[in-house]
Amino acid sequence: MSVVGFDIGSQTCYIAIARAGGIETIANEFSDRCTPAVVSFGLKNRTVGVAAKNQLITNTKNTIINFKRFHGRAFNDPLIQNQEAKLAYDLVPTKTGVGMKVMYMDKEQHFSVEQITAMLLTKLKETAESNLRKPVFDCVISVPSFFTNAERSSVLNAAYIAGLNCLRLMNDTTAASLAYGIYKADLPALEEKPKIVIFADMGHSAFQVSACAFNKGNLKVLATAFDPHLGGQDFDEVLVEYFCSEFKTKYKLIVKSKIRALLRLYQECEKLKKLISANSMDIPLNIECFMNDVDVTGKMNRTHFEELCASLLKRVEAPLRSVMEQTQLKLADINAVEIIGGSTRIPAVKERIAKFFGKAVSTTLNADEAMARGCALQCAILSPAFKVREFSITDVVPFPISLKWNTETGEVEGSHEVYCRNHAAPFSKVITFYRESPFELEAFYCNPQTLPYSEGKIGQFIIQDVLPQIDGEKSKVKVNVGVNIHGIFSVSTASMTEKVKVEENEATMETELGPCTPDTVENIENKTQIDNGETEVQPQIQLDDQESPQSPVSPEMEQEENKPENAETNCKSNNEKKTDQTPDPKKPKIKLKTIHLPIEAKLVWQFGKDLLDMCFEKEGDMIMQDKLEKERSHAKNVVEEYIYDFRDKLYGPFEKFVSTKDQTKISTLLSETGNWLYEDGEDQTKQVYVDKLLELKKLGTPVQDRYLENEIRPKAFDELEQRLQHYTKLVGESRNNVEKYNHIDVSEIEKVGKTVNEIMEWMNNARDTQAKLNFHQDPVVHVAEIKEKQKELDNICNPIVTKPKAKVEVPKEENQSMYSKMNSKNGGGEPMENKDLAKDPEILSQNCDCHPGDNCTTNMDMD
Numbered sequence: 040m041s042v043v044g045f046d047i048g049s050q051t052c053y054i055a056i057a058r059a060g061g062i063e064t065i066a067n068e069f070s071d072r073c074t075p076a077v078v079s080f081g082l083k084n085r086t087v088g089v090a091a092k093n094q095l096i097t098n099t100k101n102t103i104i105n106f107k108r109f110h111g112r113a114f115n116d117p118l119i120q121n122q123e124a125k126l127a128y129d130l131v132p133t134k135t136g137v138g139m140k141v142m143y144m145d146k147e148q149h150f151s152v153e154q155i156t157a158m159l160l161t162k163l164k165e166t167a168e169s170n171l172r173k174p175v176f177d178c179v180i181s182v183p184s185f186f187t188n189a190e191r192s193s194v195l196n197a198a199y200i201a202g203l204n205c206l207r208l209m210n211d212t213t214a215a216s217l218a219y220g221i222y223k224a225d226l227p228a229l230e231e232k233p234k235i236v237i238f239a240d241m242g243h244s245a246f247q248v249s250a251c252a253f254n255k256g257n258l259k260v261l262a263t264a265f266d267p268h269l270g271g272q273d274f275d276e277v278l279v280e281y282f283c284s285e286f287k288t289k290y291k292l293i294v295k296s297k298i299r300a301l302l303r304l305y306q307e308c309e310k311l312k313k314l315i316s317a318n319s320m321d322i323p324l325n326i327e328c329f330m331n332d333v334d335v336t337g338k339m340n341r342t343h344f345e346e347l348c349a350s351l352l353k354r355v356e357a358p359l360r361s362v363m364e365q366t367q368l369k370l371a372d373i374n375a376v377e378i379i380g381g382s383t384r385i386p387a388v389k390e391r392i393a394k395f396f397g398k399a400v401s402t403t404l405n406a407d408e409a410m411a412r413g414c415a416l417q418c419a420i421l422s423p424a425f426k427v428r429e430f431s432i433t434d435v436v437p438f439p440i441s442l443k444w445n446t447e448t449g450e451v452e453g454s455h456e457v458y459c460r461n462h463a464a465p466f467s468k469v470i471t472f473y474r475e476s477p478f479e480l481e482a483f484y485c486n487p488q489t490l491p492y493s494e495g496k497i498g499q500f501i502i503q504d505v506l507p508q509i510d511g512e513k514s515k516v517k518v519n520v521g522v523n524i525h526g527i528f529s530v531s532t533a534s535m536t537e538k539v540k541v542e543e544n545e546a547t548m549e550t551e552l553g554p555c556t557p558d559t560v561e562n563i564e565n566k567t568q569i570d571n572g573e574t575e576v577q578p579q580i581q582l583d584d585q586e587s588p589q590s591p592v593s594p595e596m597e598q599e600e601n602k603p604e605n606a607e608t609n610c611k612s613n614n615e616k617k618t619d620q621t622p623d624p625k626k627p628k629i630k631l632k633t634i635h636l637p638i639e640a641k642l643v644w645q646f647g648k649d650l651l652d653m654c655f656e657k658e659g660d661m662i663m664q665d666k667l668e669k670e671r672s673h674a675k676n677v678v679e680e681y682i683y684d685f686r687d688k689l690y691g692p693f694e695k696f697v698s699t700k701d702q703t704k705i706s707t708l709l710s711e712t713g714n715w716l717y718e719d720g721e722d723q724t725k726q727v728y729v730d731k732l733l734e735l736k737k738l739g740t741p742v743q744d745r746y747l748e749n750e751i752r753p754k755a756f757d758e759l760e761q762r763l764q765h766y767t768k769l770v771g772e773s774r775n776n777v778e779k780y781n782h783i784d785v786s787e788i789e790k791v792g793k794t795v796n797e798i799m800e801w802m803n804n805a806r807d808t809q810a811k812l813n814f815h816q817d818p819v820v821h822v823a824e825i826k827e828k829q830k831e832l833d834n835i836c837n838p839i840v841t842k843p844k845a846k847v848e849v850p851k852e853e854n855q856s857m858y859s860k861m862n863s864k865n866g867g868g869e870p871m872e873n874k875d876l877a878k879d880p881e882i883l884s885q886n887c888d889c890h891p892g893d894n895c896t897t898n899m900d901m902d
Contacts, residue, residue, distance in 0.1 A: 040424035041175040043167050044214075044414025047159065047182075047194075049107045049272070050243035052076050053408050054167050055415035057425055062218075062415045064408045065170045073407065074166070078103045078158050080143040084668035085661060087162035095306075096299055099127040101141045105272075108244060109137050109152040110197075111189030111644050127298045135646060136193075144664075153193055153646070157200035157658055164201060177204050177422065179414040182526075184210040184247050184437055185265045187490060188497045189644030191527050196646045200654045206421045208525040212238045212249035213260055213434050214413030215379050219404055221416055221430050226255045233259070235368065236375045239359070239392050239400075240410075241382040244270040248358040250366050259433045261368075262461045264361035269354050271312070271382035277347050278308035282324065282337055292330045300330045315341050316385050345387045355391040365461060376400045379409045435461040439485040440497070440528055442470070442520065444478060456485060457520055458528070467521030467531070474516050475507035482520075482528055498642035500530040505636065508538045516636070533636040538629050667725075674728035675716070681732060682713050685739050695814045696745040705738045741817070748818050752809070755825040759802055762829055766795045766836045782844045791836045798832050 042057035052074045055064050066072045069089045079091035079102040086094065095102050105126070112119055114132035123130050129140040131149050138149040160180075167175045182194055191208050198205040209217075215238055220226065227234055233252035240247045246269040250261040282304060283294045294300050307326055314322045324337040345352065363370075376392060378400045383389055393400045405412070417432070419425040436458045443454035457468060472478065480500045487495030508514055519532040646654075685693075686709050689702060697705065712720075712731055720727070770792045773780040780788070805820040812819065 040422055041167070041171055041173060041177060042415060042419045042422050042425055043171075043175050043178045044411050044416070044418055045160065045163055045178055045180045046211075046214075046408075046411035046414060047107065047156070047163075047180060048076060048242055049105060049245075049270070050076055051407075052159065052163055053411035054163050054170075055408065055411035056167060056171060057415050057419040057422075058171070062412045062419075064405075064411060065167065067166050068169075074163065076104070076107065076159055078155055080141045082142075082145055083671075084665045085143070085158060087158055096302060099299055099302065101128065101143070103128055103139050103141070103155055105244075106139070106152055106155050108267075110156070110193040111187060111191075112136055127302060135650070136644070151654075153197040153200060154654055154658065156194065156197035157654070158661075160198060160201035160203060161658065161662060164203060176202070177206055177418065179207045179209055179214075179418040179421070180205050181211050181214050181410045181414050182208050183245055183265070183267070184212055184249065184263045185245070185267050185490075186526070187438070187484070188527050188642070191525055192642065192644045192646075195525065195527075196651060196654075199651055200658050202655070202658075205525075207417055208527075209414055209417055210249075210260075210263070210434060210526070211242075211410050212240050212247050212251075212263065213258075213432065214411075214417065215240065215377070215404060215409040216249065216251045216253075216258055216260070216413070217416050217430070217432060218409050218413035219377060220251075220253045220258050221428060223253065226253050229254045229257060234374045235261075235372050236377060237359075237362065237373055237396065239376065239378045239383065240380040241378075241388060242270050242380040243272050243382070244268075246270060246355070246358055246382075248362050250362050250368065256429050257431050257433075260435045262362050262365035263435060263437055264358035264365070265437075266354055266358050269351060271309075271385075273351055274312055274348055274382065274385065275305060275308050277351065278311060278339065278344070279304055281339075281347055282308065285337055286329075286335055290333055290335055292333065292335070294330065297330060303329065311339055312344075312385070315339060315344050341386065348387070352387050352391055355388060356395055359392065359395045370397055373398070377404060378402060379404055379406050381407060434464045434526065436464050436466075436522055436526070437461075438490060440522075441483055441485045443481050443483070444472070445481070457482075458522060462522075464522045464526060465524045467519060470518045470520060472502075472516045472518065473513040474502075474505050475513045477501060477503045477505045478516075480518065480530060482530070496643050497528055498640060498645070501639040501641075502530075502533045503637045503639060504634075505535060506537075509540065510538065530638055530640070533638055535634045535636055536631050537634055539632055540629060671723075671725040671728070674725045674732075675720075675723075678712070678728050678732050678735070679716055681735055681739075682709050682716070685709060685735070685743075689742075693742050693746055696749065697742045698815045701738070701742070701815075705742070708735065708738060745814065745816075745818065748822055749814065751822045752818070752820070752825070755822045755829075756802065756806060759798075759825055759829045759832075762832055763795055763799050763802070766791055766832070766840065769840045770795065780840075783839065783842055787839045787842075791839050794832060794835045798828055801828065 044055040044062075046053040046055075053064060053072060054074070055062055057063075064072050067074050067088060071089065074088045075092040077088065077091040077095065079086045079094045079098055081098070081101070085091075091102060095104070105122070108122070109119065114130065114137045116137075119130065119137055131138045131140045133149060133151050135151055135153070138151045139155060140147060140149055142148075164175050164178075178198070180194060180198060182191060186194070186208075194208060195205055216236070219236065219238075231254070233254050236251050236253060238249050238251060244267075246266045247263065248265065249263045252259045252261055279301070286292045286294055292300075294304055303326060307324055311322055311324050319341045321338045321340045324339065325334070326336075327334050329335045373396055376396050376398060378389060378392060383392075383400075383406060389400055416427070420427045420430065437460070439456055439460045440458040441454055441456045444452055455470075457470075458464075458466070478501075480502065482497035482500070484490055484495035484497065502516060502518065505514060505516055515536040517534050517536075518530060520528070520530050522528050686706070689697070689705060689709075694702070712735060715731075720731070769780070770788060773783060773788045802825075805825075808819050
């Protein structure tokens with residue numbers, strides 16, 4: 040099982056995995072751990088990441104950037120309208136929100152923000168799979184803490200389209216705090232005062248702050264605050280505005296009139312901002328051929344930059360102050376201040392944070408990778424395949440959520456705040472209503488002015504199949520509401536308590552006979568019943584966050600409804616056996632049973648299953664198209680590479696290995712194929728390029744083979760000659776009666792000598808014949824033949840010359856008889872089979888009257 044964490048930023052993305060007992064941030068195919076959040080569309084394929092960013096200037100209209108903030112928003116949203124003027128690509132309204140218009144596969148196409156994010160996730164998924172060398176399915180994805188229901192649902196839809204199972208959407212600062220706290224060994228115990236740490240995260244597009252309390256094995260988020268429009272991008276825009284004004288005065292250039300020039304200026308200003316953050320001196324800005332073939336120059340220093348960004352720097356303190364007010368903490372209660380996010384490297388931002396808290400900021404965490412690492416840790420905690428130190432995480436609800444309910448006529452009957460700001464999450468609650476017909480609940484954010492989203496509505500939930508009781512009274516309906524692990528609010532389940540009439544004596548018999556009693560009475564002890572929809576506050580309950588309608592009566596309940604008749608029959612028969620008394624007249628009695636009610640959810644941001652499946656299939660088709668185009672492009676590149684490589688060698692190393700006639704023929708074919716490649720062959724199928732390559736190799740491979748044979752053949756001959764000399768020397772020593780070869784039969788030695796002479800004769804003839812040929816003629820002997828002869832030589836000769844000497848051993852039968860004799864003379868003592876009969880003097884002395892060392896011949900058969 041894979042364990043992967045994805046940090047999808049507005050500008051860049053990071054991937055972290057659990058491996059070898061730790062968390063590792065992995066690199067992409069460019070050996071860069073940072074992957075740009077950019078998707079570019081071409082005529083035949085898509086590119087994502089570094090390759091897409093390289094096309095930002097050349098393929099401006101079809102390269103999508105800064106799309107993260109489009110999640111969960113309608114086309115007429117003010118933020119969308121303000122952002123549209125700064126984008127090079129076109130935005131269009133879609134059925135589900137906002138889409139991007141691009142040219143893809145030679146036609147105009149519209150893609151939703153979910154599809155664009157899914158394309159980015161597909162790329163990150165492929166990178167993780169390439170690194171892990173196994174499929175990636177489960178993951179945890181980070182999102183800003185201020186994302187609402189609609190935005191979070193949109194990200195989940197994107198993960199589904201990319202074929203990922205998102206185990207949790209984790210807030211950025213919560214992920215960073217997990218990466219911080221799980222490795223801390225000095226955290227206070229649960230019963231002690233917690234360690235309070237402030238996390239300040241300023242990335243490319245937003246500034247987020249959270250206050251967290253740490254105990255051993257426990258993390259609790261106390262409060263969050265944010266400015267969703269304060270990030271590195273805003274500091275870049277200040278520099279862009281300044282240089283646009285300067286270039287207009289200095290060079291008479293209107294930069295914003297050309298989108299490519301504007302994008303180039305954004306890129307240079309981002310680089311300039313990073314240099315200013317690291318250096319206090321004047322930093323130059325130079326752009327060649329900026330507009331109308333004009334080179335532009337400028338300069339900026341840190342002091343001037345901070346003066347230009349004074350209004351932005353003032354906004355840094357507001358989220359910090361908000362967190363302190365929400366938690367009612369004092370500055371003395373803060374144990375540490377951790378800064379993360381690329382924009383916290385701006386010295387002025389760092390100074391403002393440190394000044395507010397009155398202490399130096401800490402950089403324990405990697406400012407860029409902390410969120411991805413925290414997501415990977417959370418994924419490992421949720422995964423059964425990894426054993427992780429126990430560490431509980433309690434997040435918060437960023438915005439207060441309320442419910443209001445309507446009467447049958449549609450009028451608002453009442454409302455209630457279900458979750459206050461910074462309420463613990465995930466968390467579920469139960470609301471009890473008394474109704475006699477279906478009714479509607481509407482969920483919304485209490486204070487829409489504080490939302491980054493323009494609309495505070497979450498959705499409507501219709502509780503269906505509600506009926507009055509048999510006595511005409513209203514039914515008791517319990518509704519389960521909750522904020523799940525993703526931070527998404529939903530009405531998960533609803534149930535109704537129904538009264539059912541039964542006969543009194545039947546109920547009595549059922550009570551007496553335990554197995555006959557149907558378990559249909561709801562246990563409502565320790566629950567507070569509140570009329571008119573008031574919530575009953577309960578401890579945290581594990582909720583099923585699925586919103587799919589359920590059957591009005593569960594199968595188990597249907598079986599229970601069928602039980603009374605059979606139960607009555609059985610009980611009567613048993614009762615008849617026990618007594619002959621006439622039963623009392625049947626009296627009506629009321630019992631309760633619970634019926635699950637279906638819920639129809641109408642969320643503000645809801646993709647239908649059919650639409651999601653269609654997007655999933657389309658993503659699969661585009662992945663296949665990308666793969667085919669990659670193979671086609673590779674085949675074309677191979678042909679082009681072969682042409683250039685062989686053309687250079689044809690008049691170089693290969694020149695003497697090809698005849699003049701063939702040289703002219705090959706050169707002509709190379710030129711014709713090269714011209715075709717850049718004209719009619721510019722856009723052909725993979726098979727066409729494969730056929731062209733085979734045509735070229737048909738003429739080029741023989742030349743190349745002659746060259747390689749000529750390079751390798753001398754060495755192969757030398758190796759064979761050395762082996763022949765080796766065996767010739769061994770044969771000579773054997774014939775001179777060298778002792779170590781005396782055990783080898785003469786016939787075998789003669790066989791070795793004969794084989795050596797035959798192969799030596801073959802080698803000499805082959806060398807002489809080959810030396811008479813020209814270089815451009817095909818060789819008469821190939822390296823493979825020489826190696827085969829050497830193998831033949833070794834197979835025949837080596838077993839003979841390495842034959843070991845025969846060992847002289849005492850026959851087994853004689854040994855055993857000798858053992859038995861010695862054991863009998865030994866008087867039944869220690870067995871003799873474990874002793875060395877030839878060397879042990881005690882054994883010799885036991886078989887005759889001689890003393891050890893005498894010349895005794897009694898037991899000579901033992902030698």
